[in-house]
Amino acid sequence: MMRGHSRAIAAGVVLILFALLGPAAAEPRRVLLLHSFGPHFSPWRVISSRFREALLEQSRIAIDLYEASLHSRRLGETHDERSFIEYLHALFAGRRLELVVAMGAPAGRFFLEHRSEISPSTPLLITGADERTLNGAVLTANDAGVTVWFDQAENILQLLPDTTTIAVATGASPIENFWAEDLRRAYLGFATKVTFEWINDLSLDDMVKRVARLPPHSAVYYNHIHVDARGVPYENDRAFLRLHQVANAPIFSFIDSNFGHGTVGGPLVSTEKIARQTANVAIQILSGEIPSNIELPLFGLEPPIYDWRELQRWNISEARLPAGSIVQFRDPTAWERYRWHLTAIFIALFAQMAVITWLLIERRARRTAQLEARQRLVEVMHLNRTAEAGALSASFAHELSQPLVAAMLNAETVERLLTANLPEWARAKAAIANTQQVIKHAAEIIQHLKKLLKRRSEPLLQEFNLNEAIADPLCMLSPEAAKRRITLTANGIQQTLPVRADRIHIQQVILNLATNAMDAMTGSAPDARAITIQTSLCEGSQVEVSVTDSGMGIPEHKLGKVFDTFYTTKKEGTGLGLSIARTIVENYGGQIWAENRIEGGAVFRFTLPLLRPASKVASEKN
DSSP, X not given: OHHHHHHHHHXXXXXXXXXXXXXXXSOOEEEEEEESSOTXXXXXXXXXXXXXXXXXXXXXSOEEEEEEEOGGGGTTOOTTOHHHHHHHHHHTTTSOEEEEEEEXXXXXXXXXXXXXXXXXXXXXXXXXXXXXXXXXXXXXXXXXXXXXXXXXXXXXXXXXXXXXXXXXXXXXXXXXXXXXXXXXXXXXXXXXXXXXXXXXXXXHHHHHHHHTTOOSSEEEEEOOOSBOTTSOBOOTTHHHHHHHHHOSSOEEESBGGGBTTTBOEESOBOHHHHHHHHHHHHHHHHTTOOGGGSOOOOBOOOSOXXXXXXXXXXXXXXXXXXXTOEEESOOOOHHHHTHHHHHHHHHHHHHHHHHHHHHHHHHHHHHHHHHHHHHHHHHHHHHHHHHHHHHTHHHHHHHHHHHHHHHHHHHHHHHHHHHSSSOOHHHHHHHHHHHHHHHHHHHHHHHHHHHHHOOOSSOOEEEEEHHXXXXXXXXXXXXXXXXXXXXXXXXXXXXXXXXXXXXXXXXXXXXXXXXXXXXXXXXXXXXXXXXXXXXXXXXXXXXXXXXXEOSOOOOGGGTTTTTSTTOOSSTTOOXXXXXXXXXXXXXXXXXXXXXXXXXXXEEEEEEEEOXXXXXXXXXXXX
């Protein structure tokens, strides 16, 4: 058991050591990235940067990446390259160089020329070069190229058909001179339409001055300026940036390295695709594939892409763009920029409008309901007055019968006096005058009843003296009070009490309260029945009206209920009288309440606001 256990531990230790030491034993693959002029010349600097990222990202094997720059080829001078060749040879002496990636045709040509001195068996991958710049170079089975092929010129004329001058900006290095000659041949077909200005034989300062003073209807074709005519190198697109700052015409180019930084755009070569394709081919070569067996399509121009800012700057209509064009860097519209904010605002506004609409509908419905309720209340108040008048009808009939009988007796007396042998004119005249008085009294009773029973659709607001308004209900109640042996008196201040309300409504309140008071004294002794209606000032700005009776009073537990709708203690009562009285008083800004008297009986009080303070009313009277 111990021996088997020891073997298992030993095997585990071996496996752990193998796992730890195995990967460390495998050497990384050495790759040399060889720049044509230097690491900062466009478009190779963009391609190399993206190639480096893609290679390290996609490779499953360790990569040891070296970089070197062939500065001597900027001006075509090769006499000082021996030391550079010896440097590269010494750098990889005793170390296996797995792959050379030449960034541009000059670097590719250099390695092909000196491969035997540097590393004879190392594969070569050329990238970022036009196939035409490699014509005459002898490629072996150990070489591959990610190359491009394209023609330019029509893009400018399609966007700007009125163009008369195109300034071609390129440098003076050997490869740039090659491109200048190639462009001259490519543009021969447009020579009858456009004048081409070749400014590659100028220094950058002179180029800047020239593009700043181009004639109207001009354009600039930028083919990269690595080295100007004075031999000054320009890295990091410094030459392009200077031209863009002063150019009085739009700038076009063939590659996307400057897109977004000042070129108008068009069909461009994609540095991203070149870099990724180069990384894919490099990984295949490092994995053991023969370079010449790898199928590599030529890279051409991508679908046209344009910078919206430059289109706006040079007033180029988007209607002239080729079909399928992509426009980038477009300033977002207010909707695009603040879509969520505007959406939230619209939702809030819509919700607010919905709430407002709902409130308006509710308000309309409420007003309609209020109008209907007011009309119903007016109807109920009218019915209540009619009921009160019906209850007092016997008294009204008795009160009217007396003046009618007196009128009939007076008429008979007048007739007898006038038909006698000696007519008594004085007595007849007195009888006629008496008849007029009793008829006037009957007319007043009928007028009071008529006012009480008059139907209205809306309250009639008016200013009136409350003391005068109380006189009418007293006149109407007097016959019934006499019939029930009730002493009915009115007390109060004698000054004018101006209020604003419907006169009939206030009289109805007093009539209801007094009628209830008479009913409350049904069981009282005849000689103890008394009702007093009194007015008094309350806090100087209100008038208080009280109706006091000498009945049995109101049970304490019912004092808070007597004004409730349909609450009544009468067998034949409707329970509406006091409820209507409260509604009327509160509608005109007053209050109404009931309380018991210490000496017995109850008192109902209500207040109404005076139109003018009591002090002012008193001064007006004086």
